Amino acid sequence: MTPAERTFTFREREFKGSRFRCLLLTNNAPKEVAAFLNSLVAPHALVTTEDHWAPRGFLDPHEAELGKTPPEFLPNHDRDVLNSWWLAQPGRANTPNWDLVSTCRIENRRGLILAEAKAHEAELSDDRSGATNLGNSRQIEDALADATIGWNALASGFALSANSHYQLSNRFAFAWKVARMGTPVVLLYLGFLDAQEMGDGSRILLKDHDQWHRCLLARSKGTIPEEVWDRTFDVHGTPLTILIGSAVVGIHARSASDRAVV
16 A cells, blocks of 8 residues: 555444435535535525535545634634533543534624534434543533523523433534634534435434424424524624525436436
């Protein structure tokens, strides 16, 4: 193997569902990726070929962790603030990984698109924080309490928690915190439709946007108030938009002669 060659290792789950589709769509030419993202977030944000996103296809498949992203995404100071806000003892602990993150322009300001992607209904099941360090557990609970207060000042009914609907809670917490630090945010919940390779009979696949919308509202009830979806909020002068989007990203090969699925 020459020095220029690299080896990539993928887990089985990365060839299925939402993870696979995030890699597929970002594996395209920058013009196509920007157009896809714009189709989901316009008119709230604008993505160009000059923007940065993660993952960036199969040759750069790493998900973004806001506390460790390059300065193209967040300035060093903001990353440090996020880490200390979320973790008492970072060490090997991580802040949440995002399915897809992209820089953008929001109201002519540098902003971020933070996307959480799902391909079937069970991916929105209830969950708890997996933090094992007591100091980190307490810090995460404090951060979620801080974000809950912040969100409830914008719309009443938030109950962010480390013990119930934790992933949903931390997504909204980080979106609020980034906006609170002055970076405009679009938080996008993206449903990938017709993920047929996930259909083993035990999963309810997402078939259309209405199903995804109903599922998201039903499974976030009690944690996120229904009226915040598809709205923009002012966080001390910084816009924060919550969107529900859906897309079909096909993975099946087709014959050029008869269009049949191979």
